[in-house]
Amino acid sequence: MDFKLTKEQELIQKAARDYATNVISPLAKQIDEEDKIPQEVWNGLAELGFMGIPFEEELGGGGAGYECYVLAQEQIARASSGVATALSVHTTGLDAIATFGTKEQKEKYIPKGCGGEGKSSFAFTEPGTGSDPKQLTTIATRAGDYYVINGVKRFITNAGYEGPMVIFCKDSDTGGCSAYILDKFSxxxxxSKPWEKIGGHGSPIFDVYLKDVKVPAGNLLGEPGKGFAILLLGIAMGKVGTSTIALGGMLAAYEEALKYAKEKLHRGSPIAKFQAIQLKVAHIAAKYQSTRWMCYRLGTLATDIKDAAQFQAEAALLKGYASDTAVEVAKLAMDVHASYGLTTDYPVERIYRDAIIAPQIEGVSDMQRIIFAASVLN
Ligand SMILES: Cc1cc2nc3c(=O)[nH]c(=O)nc-3n(C[C@H](O)[C@H](O)[C@H](O)COP(=O)(O)OP(=O)(O)OC[C@H]3O[C@@H](n4cnc5c(N)ncnc54)[C@H](O)[C@@H]3O)c2cc1C
Structure with a gap:
């Protein structure tokens, strides 16, 4: 067992930390207030290769696996949860194409995505369902060389950017769930207008209305009626990103709590002298460290998935744990700041608003625990 990062991993982690600290952090408040990622941030992410870390080098990716992806995501999320969320969903969409796509599909979409030309989406949720493919109502009907798609998708990340959307629909031929690659803005x-939400700003979510949208037959992803397996693996890969975003939030909360504990004075000396503050800092550190190693391990598993069902169970276990723990950590950091933590003068209020997103998305936390328990009890 070796807990040391390789040279390559250290370099990627450092590059992400430097970029996040020097470019993203100074813009984090603006991103939060405007709910928008400046183009210069996207350009930098693409130039540094952060839009395609795990994908094959031959297709324009970094060829560095998900273990490097989690290292970078942690640092980016430490600076801005919104930026890391948009990047996570982009990676999830591209990953579905990289894993299940034909040679032509990969060559068409992966190099552009890795180069920052367009951002990918992954669209399952509908007004009537967040997790049950049997309830999908968006329908794809074959008409000659095309599928014609009609329906509504809800809460879709990156829907406002050009690029591919991996979309799950009811297939009118088989009645099952199929996946398609849809070019956004066809x-x-x-x-819709972006939904107004409490946190994760910079990564707005939209309802997507699809009225007779034509998708070429060659853009069917995988086999007709076999989309559920793509969905399950895709959501599990998404949980690698979501868990690491929660981790980055914990790191930010830890750093802010330490900083405040040392700078806030009580009768002339820092509040760090109080045992109550020390206990909170130690709790935060333990929760951060435990989540960190779980995230790094899941990243390593994601690079080379031997058993999809086991991986999906592990991803669910971590996602439920990491997202709930990030909320606890953000609350502890808030407690260190007391009333000042509630003001927009300190980043901890944003860290808290961002933290409470993760337990409610990609399947709520209880669902994650149910998925994991089913894998060991059935
Ligand atoms: C910021 C954000 C980004 C998002 N991005 C995307 C995206 O890019 N693509 C996308 O497709 N979706 C996206 N979503 C949607 C999100 O993934 C779903 O909303 C989420 O999975 C929860 O689904 P739901 O809200 O329909 O909850 P439901 O599934 O309706 O669950 C509601 C409650 O019922 C409980 N419940 C439901 N089913 C069961 C069951 N079988 N057993 C026990 N309890 C159950 C749950 O535990 C939960 O407490 C996003 C949402 C947000 C907020």
């Missing part, structure tokens, strides 16, 4: 594609 004729018949339109969006």
């Amino acid at each position: 004729e018949g594609y339109s969006l």
Whole structure:
């Protein structure tokens, strides 16, 4: 057992930390207030290779696996949860194409995605369902060389950017769930206003209206009616990102709690002298460290998945744990700041608002525990 990072891993982690500290952090408040990632941030992420870390080098990716992806995501999320979320969903969409796509599909979409040309989406949720494919109502009907898609997708990340959307629909031929690659902003594609949400700003979510949107037959991903396996693996890969975003939030909370404990004075000396503050800092550190090693391990498993069902169970276990723990950690950091933590003068209020997103997305925390328990009890 070796807990040391390789030279390559250290370099990627450092590059992400430097970029996050020097470029993203100074813009984090603006990103939060405007709910928008400046183009210069996207350009930098693409130039540094952060839009394609785990994908094959031949397809324009970094060829560095998910273990490097989690290292970078942690640092980016430490600076801005919104930026890391957009990047996570982008990676999830591309990963589904990289894993299940034909040679032509991969060559068409992966190099552009890794280069920052467009951002990918992964669209399952509908007004009537967040997790049950049997309830999908968006329908794809074969018409000659095309599928014609009609329906509504809800809460879709990156829907406002050009690029591919891996979309799950009811297939009118088989009645099952199929996956397709839809080019966003094709004729018949339109969006709601972004939903106003409590945190994760910079990564807005939209309802997507699809009215007779034509998708070429060659853009079917995998086999007709076999989309559920793509969905399950895709969501599990998404949980690698979501868990690491929670981890980055914990790191930010830890650093802010330490800073405040040392700078806030009580009768002339820092509040760090109080045992109550020391206990909170130690709790935060333990929760951060335990989540950190679980995230790094899941990243390593994601690079080379031997058993999809086991991986999905492990991803669920971590996602439920990491997202709930990030909320506890953000609350502890808030407690160190007391009333000042509630003000926008300190980043901890944003860290708290961002933390409470993860337990409610990609399947709520209880669902994660149910998925894991089923894998060991059945
Ligand atoms: C910021 C954000 C980004 C998102 N991005 C995307 C995206 O890019 N693509 C996408 O497709 N979706 C996206 N979503 C949607 C999100 O993944 C779903 O909303 C989420 O999975 C929860 O689904 P739901 O809200 O329909 O909850 P439901 O599934 O309706 O669950 C509601 C409650 O019922 C309980 N419950 C439901 N089913 C069961 C069951 N079988 N057993 C026990 N309890 C159950 C749950 O525990 C939960 O407490 C996003 C959402 C947000 C907020």
